[in-house]
């Protein structure tokens with residue numbers, strides 16, 4: 374099972390700090406508290422996907438409001454048009470959960486499903502949420518490549534791989550934009566700088582860099598271009 378059907382996800386209250394933070398968050402101008410999802414945000418996409426893109430956690434006024442990863446935040450505004458250009462979706466933007474957006478050969482999720490204060494989940498919150506990520510990965514039967522956005526998401530995936538016996542030392546797998554790690558019995562792991570507004574504004578990540586990486590990921594999944 375995937376998305377909102379992941380057992381126990383929508384009702385999860387494991388992390389007190391995160392639950393409190395979502396309740397206390399002040400809506401942005403023009404919105405009311407009732408406009409906010411303010412619960413664990415399920416992943417979504419193609420259940421037959423060969424590729425899984427994994428972000429960090431819902432943005433305060435993006436995924437935490439809309440209830441869908443990267444929907445309504447700067448990171449998504451950068452990413453969705455490029456996913457469309459690369460043929461991974463049926464429309465170039467993401468507006469709300471009922472906008473008709475469909476992902477093709479791609480599943481999109483976050484390592485932490487609830488909004489973390491200051492965008493920084495704590496170690497025990499990564500740990501508490503990891504079983505959900507493990508279930509998503511296990512349910513994607515055609516999965517070949519995981520693209521992790523940002524070092525924190527990347528390292529959380531490495532920890533999952535270590536727990537599952539696919540690797541021993543995290544230090545053997547340093548994060549970087551474009552790093553590719555292969556494993557005997559787990560999806561290829563690829564690192565990308567996060568598509569955050571900060572990274573885009575500072576030029577750390579450009580459209581060209583991200584498009585090239587999407588192409589690489591597609592090739593790693595089995596297409597020759």
Ligand SMILES: O=c1cc[nH]c(=O)[nH]1
Nearest residue numbers: 428429430432442443
């Ligand atoms: O990592 C991120 C950033 C913004 N929105 C998400 O859903 N995930």
